[in-house]
Amino acid sequence: MIIDHDVIILGTGLAGLRAAVEIARKSDDGVNMAIVSKVQLMRSHSVCAEGGTRLYFARRKGTV
Numbered sequence: 427m428i429i430d431h432d433v434i435i436l437g438t439g440l441a442g443l444r445a446a447v448e449i450a451r452k453s454d455d456g457v458n459m460a461i462v463s464k465v466q467l468m469r470s471h472s473v474c475a476e477g478g479t480r481l482y483f484a485r486r487k488g489t490v
């Protein structure tokens with residue numbers, strides 16, 4: 427069986443998921459996308475990141 431995609435993203439950490447969101451947004455959901463991960467979704471290193479991501483969300487809320 428051959429599966430076709432316009433875009434294949436390797437990795438379901440913050441980088442991969444952010445890329446997927448941006449591609450979907452810019453293409454108005456017009457891109458057939460696959461996201462592939464070596465490890466289970468909730469096992470990427472991004473799950474461990476607290477400080478950097480917390481700062482990002484705090485800035486968006488205007489609390490920093």
Ligand SMILES: Cc1cc2nc3c(=O)[nH]c(=O)nc-3n(C[C@H](O)[C@H](O)[C@H](O)COP(=O)(O)OP(=O)(O)OC[C@H]3O[C@@H](n4cnc5c(N)ncnc54)[C@H](O)[C@@H]3O)c2cc1C
Binds near residue numbers: 436471473
């Ligand atoms: C214990 C720990 C604590 C941390 N704490 C912080 C913190 O407090 N603040 C902070 O800013 N940062 C922190 N970091 C760093 C932060 O987690 C990373 O910089 C960030 O998550 C990287 O995101 P990423 O999407 O590039 O990679 P990752 O989240 O590592 O995702 C990589 C993805 O690629 C996939 N992948 C890898 N190889 C393959 C392959 N051959 N084929 C298919 N898929 C593949 C993996 O399965 C995974 O889904 C921490 C990291 C660790 C390990």
